[in-house]
Amino acid sequence: MVFTSFLEMVENKFSLKLVDEIIEAAELPSGGSYTTVGTYDHHEMIKLIVELNARTQIPMPDLIRTFGEYLFGQLLDMHPDFMVENSTVFEFLQKVDSYIHVEVRKLYPGAELPAFQYDTSIPGTLIMTYNSSRPFADLAEGLILGCVAHYGEAIDVKRIDLADGTSARFELTQVG
Secondary structure, eight states: OHHHHHHHHHHHHTOHHHHHHHHHHHTOTTTTOOOTTOOOOHHHHHHHHHHHHHHHOOOHHHHHHHHHHHHHHHHHHHOHHHHHHOOSHHHHHTTIIIIIHHHHHHHOTTOOOOEEEEEOOSTTEEEEEEEOSSSOHHHHHHHHHHHHHHHTOOEEEEEEEOSSSSEEEEEEEEOO
16 A cells, blocks of 8 residues: 555656656566555665655655655545544554554554554653664654644654664654
8 A cells, every 4th residue: 555655646746657757767576566455575665765856856755754644644544433533643643553553464464564652751742762674764754744734733743863764753742
């Protein structure tokens, strides 16, 4: 689903021609033929992002964050009930590991997913620590920003990188 959503985002924000160009230039083992039920090497996503960056001159972290925001909208469309059950950003985000990732594992039993640790010891603040074997902290940030935008809450998001894109701490603080 991540790969098909990425290509859909590129088509919607740029063009189908650009989708074809980046797939061809990336020389992907899969040939760029993705399904929503398949699993693919994350290096293919990196190659696609590199090619998109080369053609748009948009910095790669910005492209990945934008994709994260877009992907949040896709998840919203797929699981509207989960959004209704969780009426705030903090409620929703604290259930990523216990609900969303559980659902993903049902569909993709071998999926290697990031993990989050949560700290709510400071009133009005949620600290999420992201850990993954893949360098997609920018994607996690985009998903968080998409969640904040969806709920329309006044929340400041601060990111502290802990490793080369594979680990980061996100400090979300309610404003006002």
